[in-house]
Amino acid sequence: xxxxxxxxxxxxxxxxxxxxxxxxxxxxxxAPRLVVDDDATFVGGAxxxxxxxxxxxx
Numbered sequence: 731x732x733x734x735x736x737x738x739x740x741x742x743x744x745x746x747x748x749x750x751x752x753x754x755x756x757x758x759x760x761a762p763r764l765v766v767d768d769d770a771t772f773v774g775g776a777x778x779x780x781x782x783x784x785x786x787x788x
Contacts, residue, residue: 731761740774745781
C-alpha cells in the first residue's frame, strides 16, 4: 500500500506500507514492512508483523 494523500483511519497491509513525501496518515498501521519518506506525517502507532509463511505443496 502506498499513501500519497491524507488518510484518517487505521491501515493494514499484507506486504508493505509506504508513506510518501507530503502525505498525512492519522491512525495505526499494521504491516510486515514500513517505509516513511522525509516530510511524511504519521500520527499513530505502528505494529510490524511477520509475513504469512508460504508452505510448499507436495
